[in-house]
Amino acid sequence: xxxxxxxxxxxxxxxxxxxxxxxxxxxxxxxxxxxxxxxxxxxxxxxxxxxxxxxxxxxxxxxxxxxxxxxxxxxxxxxxxxxxxxxxxxxxxxxxxx
Numbered sequence: 001x002x003x004x005x006x007x008x009x010x011x012x013x014x015x016x017x018x019x020x021x022x023x024x025x026x027x028x029x030x031x032x033x034x035x036x037x038x039x040x041x042x043x044x045x046x047x048x049x050x051x052x053x054x055x056x057x058x059x060x061x062x063x064x065x066x067x068x069x070x071x072x073x074x075x076x077x078x079x080x081x082x083x084x085x086x087x088x089x090x091x092x093x094x095x096x097x098x
Contacts, residue, residue, distance in 0.1 A: 018066030018081040020058050026078035029053030033070035033079055039063045042070065 007013070020041065027049055034042045034056050041064045045057040056079070058064075070079050 016066045017062070017084045018064040018068075019084050020061070020064055020070070021080050021082065022056060022058070023078045024055040025050045026076050027051075027053055027055035028076050028078075029055065030075060031056070032073040032075070036073055037070055038067060039065060 028051060029044070029049075031044055034044055039060070041058060041060050042056040043059045044054045046054065049055050064081065066081050066083050068081050071081055
């Protein structure tokens, strides 16, 4: 996305990175999560689940910004998002424990 100006605090803000978890057997293939994802992270798979539907798969895992929109739209609660920990944050936490 291109902005017409650079925000003053752009160097201080870190964009969150999410990890998408899909419970394929719970999905009914409505594709709300695929259609409304603002970053186009999901796509419908070619495989079938237990119910006979095509569940979504993650096609661009690094583009997820953890907006939780897919989670809110899913009528079957078949998808949820967790925040990925940074390697730097994980290293700092390990150092703090020692």
